[in-house]
Amino acid sequence: MTGPAILLLLAGLGAIAWVSARARAMRLADVARATGRRDAVHSLPGYHGWYVALWTLIPAAIFLAVWANVAPGLVTQQVLHDPAAQSLPADAFARSAILGEARAIAAGDQAAAFNPASNALVDPYSDAITKYGVIGAVLALILAFAGGAYAFTRIRADFRARTRVERLVMATLLVASLLAIVTTLGIVGSLLWESFRFFSMVSPIDFLFGLKWSPQSAAMGYGNDDAFGAVPLFWGTIFIGAIIAMIVAIPLGLMSAVYLTQYASPTVRKWMKPLLEVLAGVPTVVYGYFAALTIAPALRDLAVSIGIHSASSESALAAGLVMGVMIIPFVSSMADDSIAAVPQSMRDGSLAMGATTSETIRKVMIPAALPGVVGGVLLAVSRAIGETMIVVMAAGLAANLTLNPFASVTTVTTQIVQLLTGDQEFDSAKTLAAFALGLVLFIVTLLLNIVALRVVKKYREAYE
Amino acid sequence: MTEEQKLLSPADPKMTARDVKVFYGVKEAIKGVSIDVDMDNVTAFIGPSGCGKSTFLRTLNRMNDTVASARVEGTITLDGEDIYAPSMDVVQLRARVGMVFQKPNPFPKSIYENIAYGPRIHGLASAKADLDVIVEKSLRRAGLWDEVKDRLNDSGTALSGGQQQRLCIGRAIAVEPEVILMDEPCSALDPIATAKIEELIHELRGRYGIVIVTHNMQQAARVSQRTAFFHLGELVEYGVTSDIFTNPRQERTKDYITGRYG
Amino acid sequence: MAEHTIKAFDEEIDRLRGLIAEMGGRAEAAIENAMLALQRQDKVLAAQVVEGDKRIDAIEAEVEKLIIQVIALRAPMANDLRDVIAALKIVSVVERIGDYAKNIAKRVPMIAANTRTLEPISLLPSMGQVAGEMVHDALNAFAARDADLALAVVERDTVVDDFYNSVFRTLVTFMVENPKTISECAHLLFIAKNIERIGDHATNVAEMVYFAATGQTLPDRERGGSNAAMED
Numbered sequence A: 001m002t003g004p005a006i007l008l009l010l011a012g013l014g015a016i017a018w019v020s021a022r023a024r025a026m027r028l029a030d031v032a033r034a035t036g037r038r039d040a041v042h043s044l045p046g047y048h049g050w051y052v053a054l055w056t057l058i059p060a061a062i063f064l065a066v067w068a069n070v071a072p073g074l075v076t077q078q079v080l081h082d083p084a085a086q087s088l089p090a091d092a093f094a095r096s097a098i099l100g101e102a103r104a105i106a107a108g109d110q111a112a113a114f115n116p117a118s119n120a121l122v123d124p125y126s127d128a129i130t131k132y133g134v135i136g137a138v139l140a141l142i143l144a145f146a147g148g149a150y151a152f153t154r155i156r157a158d159f160r161a162r163t164r165v166e167r168l169v170m171a172t173l174l175v176a177s178l179l180a181i182v183t184t185l186g187i188v189g190s191l192l193w194e195s196f197r198f199f200s201m202v203s204p205i206d207f208l209f210g211l212k213w214s215p216q217s218a219a220m221g222y223g224n225d226d227a228f229g230a231v232p233l234f235w236g237t238i239f240i241g242a243i244i245a246m247i248v249a250i251p252l253g254l255m256s257a258v259y260l261t262q263y264a265s266p267t268v269r270k271w272m273k274p275l276l277e278v279l280a281g282v283p284t285v286v287y288g289y290f291a292a293l294t295i296a297p298a299l300r301d302l303a304v305s306i307g308i309h310s311a312s313s314e315s316a317l318a319a320g321l322v323m324g325v326m327i328i329p330f331v332s333s334m335a336d337d338s339i340a341a342v343p344q345s346m347r348d349g350s351l352a353m354g355a356t357t358s359e360t361i362r363k364v365m366i367p368a369a370l371p372g373v374v375g376g377v378l379l380a381v382s383r384a385i386g387e388t389m390i391v392v393m394a395a396g397l398a399a400n401l402t403l404n405p406f407a408s409v410t411t412v413t414t415q416i417v418q419l420l421t422g423d424q425e426f427d428s429a430k431t432l433a434a435f436a437l438g439l440v441l442f443i444v445t446l447l448l449n450i451v452a453l454r455v456v457k458k459y460r461e462a463y464e
Numbered sequence B: 001m002t003e004e005q006k007l008l009s010p011a012d013p014k015m016t017a018r019d020v021k022v023f024y025g026v027k028e029a030i031k032g033v034s035i036d037v038d039m040d041n042v043t044a045f046i047g048p049s050g051c052g053k054s055t056f057l058r059t060l061n062r063m064n065d066t067v068a069s070a071r072v073e074g075t076i077t078l079d080g081e082d083i084y085a086p087s088m089d090v091v092q093l094r095a096r097v098g099m100v101f102q103k104p105n106p107f108p109k110s111i112y113e114n115i116a117y118g119p120r121i122h123g124l125a126s127a128k129a130d131l132d133v134i135v136e137k138s139l140r141r142a143g144l145w146d147e148v149k150d151r152l153n154d155s156g157t158a159l160s161g162g163q164q165q166r167l168c169i170g171r172a173i174a175v176e177p178e179v180i181l182m183d184e185p186c187s188a189l190d191p192i193a194t195a196k197i198e199e200l201i202h203e204l205r206g207r208y209g210i211v212i213v214t215h216n217m218q219q220a221a222r223v224s225q226r227t228a229f230f231h232l233g234e235l236v237e238y239g240v241t242s243d244i245f246t247n248p249r250q251e252r253t254k255d256y257i258t259g260r261y262g
Numbered sequence C: 001m002a003e004h005t006i007k008a009f010d011e012e013i014d015r016l017r018g019l020i021a022e023m024g025g026r027a028e029a030a031i032e033n034a035m036l037a038l039q040r041q042d043k044v045l046a047a048q049v050v051e052g053d054k055r056i057d058a059i060e061a062e063v064e065k066l067i068i069q070v071i072a073l074r075a076p077m078a079n080d081l082r083d084v085i086a087a088l089k090i091v092s093v094v095e096r097i098g099d100y101a102k103n104i105a106k107r108v109p110m111i112a113a114n115t116r117t118l119e120p121i122s123l124l125p126s127m128g129q130v131a132g133e134m135v136h137d138a139l140n141a142f143a144a145r146d147a148d149l150a151l152a153v154v155e156r157d158t159v160v161d162d163f164y165n166s167v168f169r170t171l172v173t174f175m176v177e178n179p180k181t182i183s184e185c186a187h188l189l190f191i192a193k194n195i196e197r198i199g200d201h202a203t204n205v206a207e208m209v210y211f212a213a214t215g216q217t218l219p220d221r222e223r224g225g226s227n228a229a230m231e232d
């Protein structure tokens, strides 16, 4: 019996269970109503239906899931005990190749054998598969029946089917939400583990405070000392993401938010806001090549023309500017929200004192919205330092510790990409360094997010 | 001239409104209202929700300018000057005709800064010492000084609702307006805070022209000398407060104030 | 008139009106019965009138309580306020009217049996009837918020006053001629005075009704304007 058929059969059983349990519960309800004791019926018939249906389906389904994993082993066991298997080669590899082929033919995935030795095993295999398939199906059906019957006998007027079904629904929802958390925890766990391995090779002090970053030299066997000082990367990240990008994004974002909330007519706002948000929808890789191919050369030419001949074509400035532009809608929409959240009455209060619109904005609206704006900026920073594509394409790879915006710097994310692209052994310090960098990045953005959300939340509360 | 006429059309009105109409888009929210405001008497606006009290009040200091769809017809004068004339500076007008809102709306600044806000933007004080004087005087007039004099640097939003409202009145007073418009100033306050504000209105009367919108009949009866009853954008009845509340002339007024409305 | 949004307010006002109507009815009946008792020398009926006054006093107390409650809880305005204030004053006046009727009834036994010989007594029933009608009309006017009817009551006050003057003159003449009846005649004189006061009070009620209905006090009213109002 094939898998789909069993599933279909089970589904049918479940449906029957649902219908019959519901019918029975309805009869019980009728009886209870007839005797005038409506409180005697605890749950609606539908809940009884679901209760029995779930008892029919879930144990059988769990069994099938387990069986699907156990059965192949049992099948192989039986085949190995078959006389035809005595002629198999002793070499484990050849043996499993033959077995695999025989199994594929038996299951109908493969038409003919390459290795004639397999042919002999096809029949035993199909026998075994059929046998265990039937056993599994029978057991599953028995379980389904047993579960259904057990649940069915429990149907009584005062049986709390609703409570149980609701509990199961809740458990399902809980599992769904746990899944995301567990995944995150898994990621953090692996980050921690790999970083731990890295730090057993390189001292955390050297990593966090070292000024020289040259993992290639470590890979080439010059030793791990002095090669993994991440400060230049941290600096590059901050220089591009938190300084240059923010110098662009904060004023522009804030001003556009002020314009949109305070000055723009509804029509203008209706058009401008979505347009601005389109910026946020542009894939970062597009920004990346825009930065690398358009902005960076232009900046370099500019720098050279004003006499800075050392200007790199992969300058921090190019990456930072483009990243700043990318972040504008982010800052702007956060600032927009927080300015819009300042109660209209505050604005009216100021205007009614005879303040002009700009005085009102400068002295009342922005100070009132400040915590929200700060929160938004922090979120934007955390976004900027986690941003990868633009810096990979435009920022360069040289780990320079420099204040010169025309020089090339590199960032944490760029280096992670560098360290992990191509074929890598996963136990060298060079590869593991990526995890340590990832961990640092994770911690920093996490902290930024926590602080930002706190600030924003506190500010929201102040006006509620 | 009878007492009544003297009260309703004072010889030296601070503000006059003549046949004022307000439109929101095509909807006529105020349909030809004429009243006078003088310094010695308090005017109360009453009427069911949505009848246009706030709308009319806000035309008196052009706060309706902030509503894009609002359009005002008719004439409103302040000391004989048309406030909707192009030559009228709105900033100046609002400094002369202050406003207190329904919900206390102190700025999220210190108590001191809340009061100092207006004088600062209007350049009323050059030195810190002058400002200190203004702040104290305004808070005293608003009846709040004794309660806050030791914590002028605390946030204005940390005060109780009633204190916040008096702070807002103090803030309005600080720019030395000539008229103060109050839109349901006590609707969020408890009876004691309400009584304090009403007492304050009594004390401010004579120094400022005062117009107050209220849903509380007793309050209108207590604080005002003139009462205007609005209904569906019309000024149904405008009269001496004691008459309106004991012997209204219009059936609609009577039904409203005796609780037979709707 | 439209109903109040708060129905309980209407119920209280209705109850108030009901009580005042009952009180008025009782006061009216007391006047009528007192006059009847006087005419027929019916001491039993007279005693009933005296007894009945207790109920009038009780209603007054009840109405006062109710009005205090209405003012405290409903804060009546405009015509409601006037109605309530008028009602408060009316009940105390009607209570006085009841007292006068009681006073008349109390005098019945003292006039002894020989009514036949007291000729002037025949004047009193019609005087009492006019006063009773005034009370009746004043309270009807209150019930109907009828300012015109109230005015009519006020105007009728002079009729009672004229009656009183003529009864006064007649009694004095009679006393001079029949000095033996002086003590009975003195009682009759007091009764006449009581009826005259009832008329004045009915006028007061009517004035209050007029105020409640119109919001205006009556112009230059002649307060209890009898030339006989020399005493009390």
Ligand SMILES: Nc1ncnc2c1ncn2[C@@H]1O[C@H](COP(=O)(O)OP(=O)(O)OP(=O)(O)O)[C@@H](O)[C@H]1O
Pocket: B024, B029, B047, B048, B049, B050, B051, B052, B053, B054, B055, B056, B067, B069
């Ligand atoms: N900004 C606006 N745009 C359009 N219509 C408005 C606007 N503001 C008020 N209105 C309308 O104008 C009418 C009068 O409103 P207004 O706020 O003046 O009423 P109000 O008498 O102050 O009521 P309330 O007692 O509830 O404060 C209402 O019908 C309202 O819907």
Ligand SMILES: [Mg+2]
Pocket: B053, B054, B055, B183
């Ligand atoms: Mg309003």
